[in-house]
Amino acid sequence: MTEYVHKHHDLGEFRGLRRGDDVVQFRGIPYADIPGRFFQAQLRTKLPQTPFDATRPGPICPQNDAMPFPPLWQKSPDLLGPALTPPVADEFHCLNLNVTAPLSVLEGGEPCPVMGFIHGGAFMTGSASVQVGGREIYDATNLVHASITLKQPIIVVAINYRLGPLGFLASKQLKELNESRNEPIGNYGLHDQAHAIEWVSRFIAGFGGDPSSITLQGASAGGASCHFQAVSFSKSRVKRAILASGTALAIGAMPLDYHQDRYDALCRKFGEEQDDYVNVLQSVPVQVLVNEVSSVSKPLIDEQYITGRGMPWLKDVPTNVDLLIGSCEYEDDVTLAILGHFAPSPPTAVTLGNHVEAALIPSGVTSMTSKYFSPEMLNVIFRVPPYLIAGYDDTAAGKVYVYEFQAKSPYPNWPPGYDRSHHAVTDVFLFDVASDLVPEQHRNRWSTAVSELRSAWIKFCWGELPWEAATTDGGEAKLAYVLKDNKTWQSRPIMGDFINDKIAARWEALLRVAD
Template structure:
């Protein structure tokens, strides 16, 4: 293995020549003298639109140049919040924005301690596979803010080295939007005709990324039998879906601000409406059905195909095979042995930053959407929520719930109390499901809440709050130098807390006790406090306060099976 500077875009960043015992030669990117990154490695191929991907057993070229970002799934612009601006550090590579490519979008980035590649470690180390979010509509592993990749794992890997817990971190791209989650009876027949699983292409892409890692990560120093997966938002929901797929290739999962209970799958009739809308948009003949309509949608230019027919999020399909539904009763029936993965599940204190956006027509003026539109959004969320016992009547027939959230006068006109409804939706989708899941999951479940504050003033919407998906800012910490000086001490404390818990969990340690219910006592819930060490209240009331705990108990009690 040698390091040689090359005259190219990364001419000031030496390459790292590496021979993988199964894949052959790769050219990685040195990130200082302690970390190496291999980027854009294809893990599966897509032979046609709406076909399931197939794991690759080799690289397209040898040596494979793994220094640049790989393509990601075509989508409309899906910008990350513009948290910061500022110069890129001298030791940060000048990554160009990744291109979009429908058929070459399945690739991984692997970030590894250099000492492991140089075989100074005799044992393989744990692996963390991270799944990005984006409402199943957009996003990628290489998404940038002001030239810095949000999910760049270099600083996380360095933190693992410093703690004596070296880690291999893998991030992956997968299909999103209609390319990843469109479903219908026509597509089901199409996939069955090819003897492959039906629909949920994006989830199966993630599953194939895990399969690829299980086959090849040992050549990068990772332990294929000690993989932890983590996702945030739709990525957290994805990690939960993957936990019920057969032949799981991981031991444990971290679900951050997203679960399959809170962001649940939808049945075929819901999915069929979306499919029909795409078909009708691209055909003057409304009688085009079956394989003809599949061929029609396969022929549409990808830039046209990704234009949405709805502003709702995409939901995975209840396929009746691997995804039986959203309730914990149906999902836990999948675990027929003692090998259900341990889960670490949590959300942020201010998840309502996302649900407020969903319920608005204009973020600048904070103008609510129309009552009809808000009703549709609320109905969709409740309909897909596996925690809700009777979605068609919830919360209307539960006066205790309506009173607890102060929406008594706004059932018919939710726009008159938009913020209260946003708080309610945030609790239903993100903050309460971890406790509901803990009551049913057959393995260890650790529950947490993040109160660490977003330190980037440029995004006033969530600055100074523990907003949706804020954990990613602390876990990857891609821009610590752009945190205002007066906030850096707290920020550093937040980063240490999150990373310590994640690393311990990847190493098979339980950083706090699992949730248990003894009589009326429910807890513990770990609290990541802003800048501090965090705390472990034994009860829900101690963790959340009497008012919030009371609200949550009302919701949980209204949905007891």
């Protein structure tokens, strides 16, 4: 592993890392500055110093570690790649990104498309440099190398953004704070992401990227983030988006009253009634603050970027962005952890209103929620939206391509997801940072699925639409594609092929009462 010096025509000199013969990686590049807690970030257009040391992971957002990344594998003495110390947490220096690029484009080759990667973690945890067993799960080296082998090279940009209360706390008081500064209200984490995308559009050409060909990709909350960016925050800068196991319906925005209740509950944890809780929360030690919030963070309906929720809102914000959108066969493994545990008795509309109704189905379904949803149907939250989105989007200029991922995780170290196509497993296949730890009996099926998934995603980044667009019939998507172990992508005509008859029947009943 050797250092690589790159002279960017606008930003100056970077010191990165050579990753093999054909890939170079630059880590921890700051893209925006945070002037204070609960303030909107400001785009950074200069490096803090030059040459800039981009050989180490950048700081990440402080977070509650109660929801770690699944321990898919243990540390191996034979690491593939650099031995990296875990990134440090730093509230005010966490807005940075990693650029992984083909050597050929850095040295004057034809500009290539860009994949902007947004990590998941329920808007609560995670980072672009999160490690499992000493390996960065989202290390893009192997993915970029695969794109070079396919003769369709891409640059991958993985971003960090604010999480939990630092990124998504909202209230009337914080609204007033942002308004007093003439800045957007709340959704700090989503605005961070938008700044990163703006930074890419301004400066990626200096790394050999094509700023007119940006594709966003993410899973779970990362997929929802990509959806929000594509339809509201950064749509003019984004050409395409790949939404995996997450959409703006699955992890949807909530109104100010919803956030106010949580804000008030948080304030009560820090003492008696006070006149200025904003000042209190701004002065609380950061780790104390993030540890006090353990529930899923939700974006805010801010009435400017996000003006509503569910299908009615999406119908009002058509986009030119092409969407490749889908889910995994077995979304249940971490869904309970992400959405909260329901009581064993049938859930009420009020209970699910905080999670499902507000994010998933058109407004006419509200009264039907308690009748048709139950805990075993939690995977519907992730598996139904692709079909709903494809079904309504007839008038949008962008096309929708629907998939179902059925290839299975080969890592037995995490029993809930082993031998299943579990929630967000597509990222594990896409980055493929631990192929040497795949058990022998799974290696053939694993390598086939990795190759197929990567090929489809890379082609999409290049504007080659890998399948036929989803056709619709009365609001129902009638064409999707499925990837199974040891198979190439296969077309399937109806959603019922992917979801059992019981769930499909309930889904159809919901559609009959939907707006």
